[in-house]
Amino acid sequence: DRGVKLERTYQLNFGGNTDFYNMLERERLESKKISKTNAVLSQLDYDIGSDNIHVGPSDYVPWLADRKFCYIKMEGRTFGDVPLNLELKLEVWDSPNSAGVVIDAIRCCKLALERGLSGTIIAPSSYFMKSPPIQYSDDEARLRTEAFIAGGEQAGPITLPELQLAGIKE
Known part of the structure; x- marks a missing residue:
């Protein structure tokens, strides 16, 4: 919306609660990775390619207890084809978040x-x-x-579109 075209991004999360512990089993991680990736991609009106996005839990650190850390990096281009890089760190108490x-x-x-x-x-x-x-x-x-x-919503049954995994290789 502001003239920046996102080219690649990652989001790495780690924490010390049971959710992160359970994701040490990589099979449990797959659906969470897909849902998080699709949520990010849904905010773009263009395809950045599946090789240019990584979103997902990365590790369990027991002494963090219920704290979660999230690191986000976004790389893109703005007016005049000028590179733009953004890095963000978020720390929250995960359960009440x-x-x-x-x-x-x-x-x-x-x-x-x-x-x-x-x-x-x-x-x-x-x-x-x-x-x-x-x-x-x-x-x-x-x-x-x-x-x-305010009082609106579907008046009757709706037909859902065929669901696809945006940007995820099977």
Whole structure:
């Protein structure tokens, strides 16, 4: 949106809680890696190629307890084909980190129940979940969720598109 074209990125996470411990078994890691990668790629309107993105948990460090560290690097180009590099470090207490999102998702579930809706509620799912049935940009997902809260949402059954793993080699 601001004239930067992302060319490659990575996100490395490590922490000391049970979630990170369980991901030492690489089979458990696969679905999480796919959902995180798809969530990142869904925010781009162009393909950067699967070799140019890496998102996923990287290790378990027991003494970190419930702390999680995330390192993100983004490389791209801006006006005049000038290189741009961004590096970010995030440290959070992992367990309570998503509490606000979970509470908002539960509130939307309550609204859906009160309105007699069942099944996947697309707008809130697209905003609150990493791998929703329909993935919108964050801006569009938020607008659709606010419209749902205000009283809108699908009037009848919807047809979901065929799901594909964006940018992931099988």
